[in-house]
Each structure stands twice: as structure tokens, then as C-alpha cells.
Amino acid sequence: MTMLKNKRMTFSLIFVCLVMVSPMAKAQRGRVNFLFEGLPIVGDLVSPGVGGGVVRGVIGGGGVPGGILGLINIQGVLRCSANGNVSAPAFVNADVQLQCGGQNNVVSTSTTNSAGIFSILVNPIQLVLSTLQSDCQVAVTTPLSTCNAALPTDQLLSSSLARVGETVSGPLRVVNLRPTGFTLA
Numbered sequence: 001m002t003m004l005k006n007k008r009m010t011f012s013l014i015f016v017c018l019v020m021v022s023p024m025a026k027a028q029r030g031r032v033n034f035l036f037e038g039l040p041i042v043g044d045l046v047s048p049g050v051g052g053g054v055v056r057g058v059i060g061g062g063g064v065p066g067g068i069l070g071l072i073n074i075q076g077v078l079r080c081s082a083n084g085n086v087s088a089p090a091f092v093n094a095d096v097q098l099q100c101g102g103q104n105n106v107v108s109t110s111t112t113n114s115a116g117i118f119s120i121l122v123n124p125i126q127l128v129l130s131t132l133q134s135d136c137q138v139a140v141t142t143p144l145s146t147c148n149a150a151l152p153t154d155q156l157l158s159s160s161l162a163r164v165g166e167t168v169s170g171p172l173r174v175v176n177l178r179p180t181g182f183t184l185a
Contacts, residue, residue, distance in 0.1 A: 070172065072122040072129060074098060074161060076179040078112050078140060080147035082157075084181040090116025091140070091147045099158075100127065100136040107136070129175060133161055138179050158185040 078096065081088035096118045098108040107127060110118040122132065140157040159179035167174040 070124055070174065072124055072127075072132065072175045072177060074120040074122065074132075074138060074177045074179075076118060076138065076159075078116045078118060078157070078182065080116075080144070080151070081182075082144060082151055082155075082184050084183060089147070090114070091142075091144075092116060094118075094140050094142040094146070096120070097139050097141055098122065098136060099139050100131065104137075104139070124175075129163070132177060133163060136161060138182075139185070140182065144184075152184065155184040157182040159183070 078091040078094055079085060079088040080091045091112055092114055094112045094116075096110045096112060097106050098120050099105060100107050108120045108122060110120045112118045120138075127136070137158050137160055143153050144151040144155070144157060145153040159182045161177045162180045163175065164178050165176045167176060
């Protein structure tokens, strides 16, 4: 019972337990700065780039490491183009995967809607923000020839991710990420 009186110690133990049971966090345990990533950062701007899109993520406020009360949202518009042409028609019903690591492990999946928009939510306890930006990509597994028969059938589109800001709603913070531009892989 004395441990429950010390709220910081209780929170630390609960947080460590959550991190240890998360498969993605296990792979990142060796990172010294893991406990400090995901803290709110102010001043990011939304910037539409090649391929368009916005990525939204949530990070816990009040100095809560890793974003217990937060999310990361990766959102973008997929175009039927081999070079990221933003005036190309939307790539409808395309399967999109969030892939991380050297073997491109699939972390999450989504399907584009009738406007070519996809959205992938990521829990920052499973995957920290810096890893998403440096070691992950959004890959389209539906062949490009599905939307235009003149485009390649043997190559797939992929894009790295960039942070474009955050959305705050009460205690919930969403970190916004977007694809930097889809190109043939």
C-alpha cells in the first residue's frame, strides 16, 4: 500500500509494464531516449507536398512520455501516378500498408476511399514518433496498373513520412504525419 501512496512510482511501474508487453516497444527498449520521445512539440506547420496529404497523431500532454493519452495519425491522398503527380486521378480502393524496419514488417493497413484518401492510426506506445519518421514507410500493395493499365505492373508505390503538426482536443493530442511523396519502389 505504501507504493500506491507514491503516485510517481506507481505511474512509472504501470508505464514500464505497458511498454514491456508491447511487441513493437520490445524492439525499441535499447533506445536511451525512448522514454522522452513523443512529448508535445509546438510550432509545426501543415505543408502539402508531392502526393498531398496530412498525417495526424496524438501525444499525451502534461509531460506524459510516449503519449498515453495520444495517437499518431498518418493520412494522405494516393494518386494514380508513377511520379506523384498531384493532378492525377485518385487511386481508389488501393491497399496501403505502414511498413517498418529492414524487412518492411507490416505494422498497420488501410484502404483508400473514393477520393484516394487513406488514414492509419498508430499508438505511440507501440511505435515512437522518431522511428515512424526514420525507419517506416507507407507502401501501396495494389499494383499501379489497377488504376491505369498503361502504368507498371511489377513495381509498387512507397513514401517516407514527415511530421506536419499536431491537433489538440482537451487532454488528447494527435500528431499529424503525411507521406512525403509516392514514387515507384
